[in-house]
Amino acid sequence: MSFIWTIAEQHDGELKAVSFELLARGRALADALDTRLASVLIGAEVSEAQLQELVVRGADEVYYIEDRRLAEFVCESWSNTLATLVRQYQPAVILAAATSTGRTLMPHLAVKLNAGLTADCTELAIEAGTDNLLQTRPAIGGNIMATIKTPDNRPQMATVRPRSTVPLPRDPQRAGKIIRVPADEAEVETRVRVLGCRTDAEDFVNLEEAEVVVAGGKGMKRAENFALLRDLAAQLDAMVGASRDAVDRGWIGYPHQIGLSGKTISPKLYIGAGISGSIQHLAGIKTAETIVSVNRDPDAPLHSIADFAIVGDLFEVVPELTRRLKALKAAET
Ligand SMILES: Cc1cc2nc3c(=O)[nH]c(=O)nc-3n(C[C@H](O)[C@H](O)[C@H](O)COP(=O)(O)OP(=O)(O)OC[C@H]3O[C@@H](n4cnc5c(N)ncnc54)[C@H](O)[C@@H]3O)c2cc1C
Numbered sequence: 001m002s003f004i005w006t007i008a009e010q011h012d013g014e015l016k017a018v019s020f021e022l023l024a025r026g027r028a029l030a031d032a033l034d035t036r037l038a039s040v041l042i043g044a045e046v047s048e049a050q051l052q053e054l055v056v057r058g059a060d061e062v063y064y065i066e067d068r069r070l071a072e073f074v075c076e077s078w079s080n081t082l083a084t085l086v087r088q089y090q091p092a093v094i095l096a097a098a099t100s101t102g103r104t105l106m107p108h109l110a111v112k113l114n115a116g117l118t119a120d121c122t123e124l125a126i127e128a129g130t131d132n133l134l135q136t137r138p139a140i141g142g143n144i145m146a147t148i149k150t151p152d153n154r155p156q157m158a159t160v161r162p163r164s165t166v167p168l169p170r171d172p173q174r175a176g177k178i179i180r181v182p183a184d185e186a187e188v189e190t191r192v193r194v195l196g197c198r199t200d201a202e203d204f205v206n207l208e209e210a211e212v213v214v215a216g217g218k219g220m221k222r223a224e225n226f227a228l229l230r231d232l233a234a235q236l237d238a239m240v241g242a243s244r245d246a247v248d249r250g251w252i253g254y255p256h257q258i259g260l261s262g263k264t265i266s267p268k269l270y271i272g273a274g275i276s277g278s279i280q281h282l283a284g285i286k287t288a289e290t291i292v293s294v295n296r297d298p299d300a301p302l303h304s305i306a307d308f309a310i311v312g313d314l315f316e317v318v319p320e321l322t323r324r325l326k327a328l329k330a331a332e333t
Contacts, residue, residue, distance in 0.1 A: 003030070003033060003035040003036065003091055003092040003093065004026045004029050004030040004033070004035060004036070004037045004038070004091065004092065004093045004095075005026070005037075005038050005039070005040055005086075005091040005093065005094045005095070005155075006019070006022035006023055006025070006026045006037070006038075006039045006040070006059075006094075006095045006096070007022070007039075007040050007082075007094065007095070007096040007097070007102065007105070007106075008022070008039045008040065008041040008054060008062075009097060009099065009101055009102070010041060010043045010046055010050070013043065013044075013045045013046045013047065013050065014050065015041075015046075015050050015053060015054070016097075016099075017162075017167065017209070018097040018099060018162045018163075019039065019041075019054065019057075019097075020053075020054075020057045020058075020167035020168070021097070021160070021162065021163070021164070021165040021166070021167050022039075022095050022096070022097060022160060022165075023037070023039060023054065023057045023058035023059055023167065023168065024057075024058065024165045024166065024167050024168045025095055025124055025160055025165050026039075026058065026059075026093075026095055027058040027168060028124075029093060029124060029125075029126055029133070030060075032125070032126040033092075033126055033131060035092075036060040036061060037058060037059055037060050037061075038059060038060060038061040038062065038063060038089075038091070039054045039059040039061075039062050039063070040062075040063045040064075040065070040082065040085065041054070041062065041063070041064050041065070042065045042070050042078050042081060042082070043064075043065075043066065043070060043071055044066055044067060044068045044069075044070060044071035045066075045071070046064065046066070048178070051064055051178050052176075052178070053170075054176075055174050055175070055176030055178075056170045056171055056172055056174055057167055057168055057170060057171075058168045058171075058174070059176050060176050060177070061176055061177045061178075061179060062176065062177070062178045062179065063085060063089075063179050063181050064178060064179070064180050064181065065081055065082075065085070065181045065182075065183055066180065066181075066183065067183035067188050069183075069188045069190075070183060070188060072194045073101045073104075073105070074190050074192045074194065075104050075105055075108050075192075076108075076190045076191070076192060077187060077188050077189070077190040077192075078105055079105055079108040079109045079112060080112075080184075080187035080188075081183055081184065081187045081188065082105075082109055083109060083112045083113060084184060084187060085181060086109075086113060086155060087113075090154065090155070091155050092131075092133075092154055092155060092156060093133050093155060093156045093157075093158075094106075094109075094155045094156075094157045094158075095124070095157075095158055095159070095160055096157075096158075096159050096160075097159060097160060097161075097162050098119060098120050098159040098160060098161045098162065099162055102159045103119065103159060106119075106157055106159055109157070110157055113155065113157075114153060115150070115153050115154065115155055115156070115157050116148075116150035116153055116156065116157065117157045117158065117159070118135035118137060118148045118150075118157070118158045118159075119137070119158075119159045120137050120138075120159060120160075120161055121135045121136060121137045121158045121159065121160050121161075122136060122137055122138065122145070122160075122161065122164055123135075123136035123137075123145075123147075124136070124158060124160070127149065130151065132149045132150070132151050132156070133149065133150070133156040133158065134147050134148075134149055135147065135148045135149065135150075135156070135158045136148075138260060138283060143279065161264045162208050162264065163208050163264050163265065163266035163287060164264055164287065205239065205253075205255040205256055206239070207239050207241055207255070207256065207258065207263045207265050208263055208264065208265055208266070210238065210239040210265065210267050211237075211238075211267050211268050211269070212233075212236045212237060212238035212239070212267055212268060212269045212270075212271075213238055213239055213240075213241045213258070213265055213267045213269070213270050213271070213288075214229045214232050214233045214236065214238045214239075214240055214241070214271045214273070215229075215240070215241035215242055215243065215256075215258055215270065215271065215272045215273070215275060216229045216240070216241075216242055216243070216246055216251075216252070216272075216273050216274055216275070217242065217243035217245055217246050217272065217273070217274045217275030217276065217281075218243065218245040218246060218249070218274060218275075218276075219273065219274015219275065219295065219296075219314055220246060220251065220273065220274050220314070221274075222251065223249075223250065223251035223252070225251075225315075226240065226242075226246075226251060226252055228314075228315070228318045228319060228322075229273065229318065231319070231322045232271070232318055232321055232322045232325070235322055235325035235326060235329070236269070236325065238267075238269075238271075240252070240256060241256050241257070241258045241263075241265065241270075242256045242257055242258065243257070243258070243259065243272075243275045243276075243278075243281050244257055244259060244261065244262065244280065244281070247262070258281060258284040258285060259278075259280045259281040259282075259283055259284035259285075260279075260280040260281075260283040260284065261280065262284055263284060264283070264284050264286075264287075265284060265285060265287075265288065266287040266288060266289075267288050267289070268288075268289045268290065269288070269289065269290045269292070270285050270288040270290070270291050270292065271292040271293075271294065271321075272285075272291070272292070272293050272294065272295075272302050272306075273294040273295075273314040273317070273318055274294070274295065274314050275293070275295070275300075275302055276295070276297070276300050276301060276302060277293070277300055277301035277302025277303070277304075277305065278301070281302075282301070282302075282305065290307045290308075291305060291306045291307050291308075292306060292307065292308045292309075292310065293306035293308070293309050293310065294310045294312065294314045294317045294318065295309075295310075295311065295314070296311065296312060296313050296314070297311075298311045
């Protein structure tokens with residue numbers, strides 16, 4: 001019996017990177033408990049090679065529930081299907097990603113299973129002696145880290161922020177079992193009909209996957225000034241992010257928010273302009289490789305963690321960066 005499960009995610013038959021991040025988390029827990037790790041995938045037309053990739057990245061077993069009607073995420077039918085599988089195999093732990101799919105699915109599933117659920121965990125561990133899952137997440141505005149456990153109910157369920165873990169390296173020698181689970185007619189039946197998916201909408205800003213992010217805060221002063229950041233972003237093939245203050249003022253949409261109550265990003269390069277660097281904002285950029293801060297206040301907290309701190313007026317510095325990048329590109333061609 002597998003005791004640790006991860007819920008893999010796919011789009012159009014392609015596994016999402018977060019599926020491998022969850023396996024890294026799950027592997028550590030399964031090894032600590034000396035038990036097996038399974039990944040559950042729901043969808044349609046996922047190739048054998050993709051299923052095998054879950055094994056190569058750490059799973060001992062893969063449960064693949066395939067049905068054309070399950071290709072797109074529909075909470076009701078996915079949750080029904082998963083609940084049946086959980087009742088059958090009784091895993092001790094289920095980890096899902098804190099993506100919009102995971103955040104919607106897991107509460108629904110938790111209610112069905114009468115289980116607890118800790119959202120947005122940053123640390124997971126096994127408690128010595130009890131084998132309970134220790135689920136740690138920021139609480140009270142990010143000022144403390146709270147560790148939560150569920151000693152009485154099973155499964156223990158948690159969501160984990162995308163990009164908060166590095167996937168395990170591929171191990172093509174790993175062997176595992178692919179178990180194809182037929183979908184139950186009654187469970188797949190749903191009152192929801194998917195008419196299509198909009199991937200052009202603002203909600204789909206995929207900041208988590210961006211290699212370069214240029215973000216603006218309250219120092220940007222008004223919505224129109226974000227055009228300066230978009231110009232810079234265009235030179236760097238970057239996406240535009242923001243602090244909560246900028247989002248709350250309506251200068252840019254919520255999907256751009258970085259931080260504790262926004263997105264966790266892990267780009268190679270993050271440039272923050274007019275962002276002070278509150279603890280809640282920093283929670284979202286902890287794993288960025290290189291941090292550049294542009295702020296006229298030399299004591300801004302973002303400066304102190306930045307690899308490059310530019311003390312100056314962003315309305316001079318940002319256009320100057322854009323100008324120099326343009327000049328560099330022109331010189332290269
Ligand atoms: C529960 C909770 C969750 C939260 N979640 C988030 C979150 O997810 N993300 C987040 O960002 N915040 C979050 N916050 C809010 C957070 O506490 C801060 O209020 C917010 O991050 C501040 O945004 P800011 O840096 O843009 O603004 P400020 O802190 O006001 O900083 C603006 C900065 O701009 C600089 N500046 C001004 N003019 C210029 C100029 N011309 N040139 C250069 N620099 C200039 C100033 O020196 C200042 O440092 C959360 C708060 C709570 C309580």
